Amino acid sequence: MHKAEMIGLGIVSAAAALGATVALTRTGAAPRHSGRSHVTGADVPAHLDAAKKLNRSSALLALSVLADSGMEHYRGSFENRAMYTPLAVSLLSLAAGVHGGMDSNPAAHRARDAIYLTAAATGLTGNGFHLYNILKRPGGFGWANLFYAAPIGAPIAVLLSGALGAAAERLRDEPERDPRLYGMPAGRALALLASVGLIGTVGEAALLHFRGAFHNPAMYAPVAIPPIAATLLAHAALATPQPKRWFTRFWLRCTALLGFAGVGFHTFGVARNMGGWRNWSQNIFSGPPLPAPPGFTALALGGLAALGLREGEADD
Structure with missing residues (x-):
């Protein structure tokens, strides 16, 4: 790939990242009890709206896992038959997330819940x-x-x-007024979950970027931006609720943008290998993992949903 093509690819990736992030994160704080659906115009309880957003976040993360584990386990020739398991489970989790993101039923869906619990157990195993x-x-x-x-x-x-x-399904079963999860206000519990998830994802990115010796200054972004977002989100969870936490929302949106932009940088990283994209069948395995960065986007979107609930909660 020529230098001009690489520059063009970077510009297109950046523009796509910006547009996608604006579309996905253009959301304000959730109202105290209900809001209005952008699709049907009907009133939607705030906790149900947050649950649907969590379903979508779960779906995006499952898609990232499906692509990443599919590539890595294929590279390992599926030496152990158990290596097929995360592909099947993440595909089911993706389907459950897409279905849940469109489902306005206030009750939990038992089949989706079973899939999510299976996914969690698969991750631990x-x-x-x-x-x-x-x-x-x-x-x-x-x-x-x-x-x-x-x-x-x-x-x-x-x-x-x-x-x-699973949190999304449990949130659906909660009452519209003052929903709770795991003995805490729902917004607090979900904000803590998203914050911990972001920190774990940062750890994985830090290890692999350290392996790459941070040869590109942009490689510091995944270990600098998401930790700030995670810290602000944890503070929002533990501190007294405030109606508008614009600074926390800003950093979560930056983290969501980072996930999309990371795909562009990883695409450029693949192109830098010998043969570039003409030798794609080898370079997508030897270059940086293309499906990994959207994990930040998924968790940031989950964090935004949690923050919306937390901003509408009473002082506890």
């Missing part, structure tokens, strides 16, 4: 498999194995997809 893959190698829990063995944090994305979806 997969993390055990990846940890075993690292420890069985010479050198054990050393840098070389953390860099080049099965990625230790990757299965957690399946867990987070299931957790977001």
